Structure formats: C-alpha cells, structure tokens
Amino acid sequence: MKTLLIDDDDFALKLLQRQMQNVGHGDVSLCVRARDAVDLLEAQPEAFDLVFCDLQMPDMDGVEFMRHLGRIGYRGGLVLVSGEDGRILQTARRLAQAHQIDLLGTLHQPVSIDRLRKVLARRATQRGAAPGTGQVAFPPADIAAAITGGQLVNHYQPQVDLRTGALVGVEALVRWQHPQAGLVYPDRFIGVAEEHDLMDGLTRAVLAAGLRQAQQWREAGLDLQLAVNISMDNLAALNFPEVVVGLACEADVALNRLVLEVTESRLMTQDTRVPLDIVTRLRLKGVGLSIDDFGTGHSSLAQLRDMPFDEIKLDRSFVHGVAADASLAAIVQGTLTMAHQLGMKSVAEGIEEQADWDFLRAHGCDVAQGYFIARPMPGAALPTWYADWQRRAGTLVQGLPAASEDGMAEAGA
Numbered sequence: 179m180k181t182l183l184i185d186d187d188d189f190a191l192k193l194l195q196r197q198m199q200n201v202g203h204g205d206v207s208l209c210v211r212a213r214d215a216v217d218l219l220e221a222q223p224e225a226f227d228l229v230f231c232d233l234q235m236p237d238m239d240g241v242e243f244m245r246h247l248g249r250i251g252y253r254g255g256l257v258l259v260s261g262e263d264g265r266i267l268q269t270a271r272r273l274a275q276a277h278q279i280d281l282l283g284t285l286h287q288p289v290s291i292d293r294l295r296k297v298l299a300r301r302a303t304q305r306g307a308a309p310g311t312g313q314v315a316f317p318p319a320d321i322a323a324a325i326t327g328g329q330l331v332n333h334y335q336p337q338v339d340l341r342t343g344a345l346v347g348v349e350a351l352v353r354w355q356h357p358q359a360g361l362v363y364p365d366r367f368i369g370v371a372e373e374h375d376l377m378d379g380l381t382r383a384v385l386a387a388g389l390r391q392a393q394q395w396r397e398a399g400l401d402l403q404l405a406v407n408i409s410m411d412n413l414a415a416l417n418f419p420e421v422v423v424g425l426a427c428e429a430d431v432a433l434n435r436l437v438l439e440v441t442e443s444r445l446m447t448q449d450t451r452v453p454l455d456i457v458t459r460l461r462l463k464g465v466g467l468s469i470d471d472f473g474t475g476h477s478s479l480a481q482l483r484d485m486p487f488d489e490i491k492l493d494r495s496f497v498h499g500v501a502a503d504a505s506l507a508a509i510v511q512g513t514l515t516m517a518h519q520l521g522m523k524s525v526a527e528g529i530e531e532q533a534d535w536d537f538l539r540a541h542g543c544d545v546a547q548g549y550f551i552a553r554p555m556p557g558a559a560l561p562t563w564y565a566d567w568q569r570r571a572g573t574l575v576q577g578l579p580a581a582s583e584d585g586m587a588e589a590g591a
C-alpha cells in the first residue's frame with residue numbers, strides 16, 4: 179500500500195510519517211504543498227492507493243483538493259486530517275461522497291495511534307470485501323431470473339415502541355441469496371432493477387413473502403405490523419392497490435397490518451395524478467403509508483404536503499449520534515414536533531446505541547428501529563430474538579410514565 183501524506187506543516191507531516199511507520203505502513207511519500215500532490219496524482223493516478231490530506235492549508239485547502247481528486251478520477255482511499263470541529267468535518271465528508279471519493283475517515287490533530295489503526299483497518303476490510311474498483315453490478319437478466327426463481331429472501335428488522343419496549347412490527351428488507359456470490363444486499367441490485375423495469379416483480383415477491391411470514395408469526399402468537407419498501411415505479415401501475423389487496427387476502431393478513439414505505443429515489447417527473455390516485459386508494463383500504471428516509475434529499479416537505487402519509491421515518495443520518503450533536507438534535511426535535519402536530523406516527527431508524535435510544539425516547543418519538551434493538555434477521559430467528567429482547571427491554575423503558583396497554587401499538591395515532 180503506497181501512501182501520500184499532505185500537510186503544510188512540516189512537523190505534523192513528519193510526525194504522521196513516523197506514526198505510519200509504527201503501524202507498519204512505511205511506504206509513504208510526503209508533500210508540503212497540495213499543488214505538488216495534485217501534480218503527482220495527475221501524472222500517475224494509480225501510483226497511490228491512500229492519501230492523507232490536511233483540511234486547512236494555505237495554498238490549497240482540503241475542499242479544493244477533493245475537487246481535484248474528483249476531476250482526476252482518483253480511485254484510492256482518502257483520510258482527512260484536521261483540527262477543525264465536527265460540523266466542518268461532516269460537511270467535508272458529504273463533499274467527498276459527492277465527488278465519489280472513498281473517504282475512509284477523518285482524523286483529529288494531534289492524530290491518535292488508535293484512530294489511525296482503525297482507519298487503516300477499514301481500508302483493509304473494504305479491500306477484502308470488494309476486490310478491484312468498487313461494486314460490481316449484476317446484469318439485469320440475472321436479477322430478473324432471481325425474482326422469478328425465488329432467490330430473493332426477506333430479512334426482518336424489528337420495530338419497538340419507545341415508551342413500552344413492546345415489539346410492534348418489522349420492516350422487510352430484501353436480500354438476494356445468490357448461488358455464487360452468497361447473500362447480496364439490495365444496494366447491489368435495486369438500482370439496476372429500477373432501471374430495467376423489474377420493480378413490479380421484485381416488490382410483489384417481497385410483499386408476498388413478508389405477508390406469508392406475518393401470518394406465520396400471528397399463528398405463533400405474534401401479531402406484527404409489516405413494513406415493506408416500495409418504489410415510485412410501483413406507483414405507476416394503477417392496479418397496484420388490487421395487487422396488494424390480493425396478496426394480503428391470500429396470506430390472510432388484515433390490510434391495516436401492512437405499511438408501505440415510500441422513498442422517492444428519483445425525481446418524480448411523470449404526472450403525479452397516478453401515484454396520488456394509488457396511494458390514496460391504499461390509505462382508504464387501511465394500508466399504512468410511511469415517508470421513508472425523511473429529511474434526506476429523497477423525501478421532502480413537499481411530498482409530506484402532497485401525499486397522505488400517516489407515518490414519518492427519520493433517516494438514520496439524523497438519528498445515529500443525535501444525543502452528542504446539537505445540529506442533529508435540533509433537526510430531530512423539530513421533525514418530531516411536526517410529526518406530532520400532523521398526527522403522524524414517528525419512527526426513528528438507525529438507532530445504534532443507548533444514547534440514541536434515550537434521546538428519542540425522551541423527545542417523544544414513537545417507534546425505534548436499529549442495530550441497538552436488533553439487526554435484520556431471517557424470519558425464523560425472530561422468536562428467539564424476541565425472548566431475549568423482553569429481558570433487555572425492562573431496563574430500557576424506565577423513567578417515563580407507562581403507556582396504557584392498548585396505547586402501545588397506536589402510539590401517536
């Protein structure tokens with residue numbers, strides 16, 4: 179692994195070089211001027227697979243440097259080093275994403291050896307997971323065959339009531355049990371499916387399997403709400419409500435146990451009358467409608483105004499770390515207040531630690547979902563997790579007045 183270190187401060191540069199040597203990465207080149215680094219990378223974009231860059235430099239700052247990396251088409255990893263506060267680093271992180279730069283992490287100066295090791299380890303695991311450059315997309319014909327051949331499987335992530343800890347539902351998350359590649363996550367095939375008109379079949383497969391599973395759980399004594407992600411493509415076919423009703427009937431699941439989560443992954447350029455017709459009819463039949471990834475570029479206030487949503491799903495990018503970040507806290511509190519005033523149920527996803535849980539609970543969010551509660555799991559694993567959760571939940575729901583029994587599933591409604 180050949181590394182390039184850039185910092186206008188010669189001392190900081192030498193220090194980082196020594197730290198790199200100490201963790202076994204001796205093969206480094208140093209640049210005091212970012213301009214020289216750009217020239218170097220421009221001449222040989224493949225020469226380095228890791229770049230450390232100081233964010234604040236007099237001749238060219240880190241933001242400008244990232245723009246050059248994007249232009250050059252640099253494919254290696256980037257680590258930003260800075261003494262700046264978290265907000266600026268976060269913005270820089272998003273900027274790196276926008277330039278499609280593989281940002282491995284940010285390091286505060288002075289750099290701690292532990293953090294350095296962690297960032298380098300991330301590089302190693304990413305390379306192990308995806309050899310070569312980035313993700314390999316699957317051909318649409320393979321995805322079509324997977325849908326018809328029953329290779330798609332659902333995993334389910336539990337959703338629990340934040341006041342009582344009661345299990346109220348699950349979100350179905352599709353996976354592809356690929357004969358060679360193993361378990362493939364949706365980010366590697368949904369995009370292609372959307373581009374090639376495969377979403378109708380895919381959503382139908384996920385819905386059917388989810389509804390069957392919901393019925394099996396009910397027979398085992400667990401009456402759960404099932405949330406299924408749908409694409410705007412699904413809302414282009416006027417018979418979609420009939421498809422949903424048909425599948426629910428077949429599985430013998432009541433329509434009010436079903437929630438459809440909508441994200442607008444692409445701009446809604448087509449006529450809005452058809453999607454509006456469809457979602458309104460679904461709501462009239464009792465199906466829940468959730469605005470997914472709320473607060474990201476995909477799901478906006480305009481959608482909230484125009485569509486009959488009854489649930490708002492706070493995106494993980496606002497939820498995780500909310501307790502320690504004043505900007506996130508303000509956004510989450512504002513959204514929860516708005517949801518409450520609109521009479522909508524609020525669901526927070528991406529809860530990863532107890533601090534997230536405590537914050538959302540204290541601020542009146544209704545439902546929680548995230549690794550802190552459970553990772554997505556095969557349907558058969560749910561009862562075992564649930565038994566464990568019931569033991570854990572007791573200590574997590576102290577300190578607020580208990581909700582009445584029948585208030586649990588309906589909180590916020």
Ligand SMILES: [Mg+2]
Nearest residue numbers: 349407439470
């Ligand atoms: Mg979702």
